[in-house]
């Protein structure tokens with residue numbers, strides 16, 4: 143299983159960042175899951191340089207550009223140079239701040255150009271009775287992968303994060319059956335977009351109010367490959383519990 147801890151802007155001081163990193167390093171030595179942490183950019187830089195642990199690092203977002211006179215932008219290359227190996231792209235919180243399908247497709251290209259494995263976030267705003275949420279997710283994936291070569295498409299991890307389930311509690315997360323349905327659907331969409339059988343290797347993650355109480359059921363009932371975790375990943379007690387409950 144792949145567990146990605148998206149620290150968002152919850153962590154703002156280096157002492158807390160170091161503590162959470164230490165927790166993840168210990169966990170990584172005892173779990174069979176792969177742990178990836180996504181700290182805010184300066185904290186990622188401080189922790190990832192000279193990282194010899196089994197914990198990998200992800201950018202929370204990257205610039206769609208190749209750098210230049212762009213105040214505030216952090217490029218894929220800048221992340222790669224300090225040791226990041228993944229990049230979250232198209233998170234709903236970034237989409238809400240202006241990321242369009244075109245920008246997201248560019249960001250995927252930038253990530254791949256610098257060997258950052260992209261974690262593409264998709265997910266509907268709300269559920270409806272007619273299954274429109276399925277075509278919404280299909281369109282997000284199709285638009286994001288549009289400019290990539292077939293080989294590049296095969297390197298993208300898809301994280302299904304329905305907006306209605308983000309930032310709540312396990313009681314408000316998706317149910318195991320609905321998750322199983324969506325994971326199958328995403329795999330079908332990927333099979334259409336990727337050549338031959340290469341989509342069978344594509345990883346699909348779930349994010350949205352994953353907590354120690356629901357992670358095991360969500361994992362057991364679907365063909366999910368891992369989780370993208372927000373608030374539960376920045377608590378030094380809850381996060382290890384969550385990883386242990388999955389095992």
Ligand code: 13P
Nearest residue numbers: 148308309350351372373
């Ligand atoms: P929560 O786990 O806080 O719902 O956040 C999910 C998420 O957005 C991870 O990227």
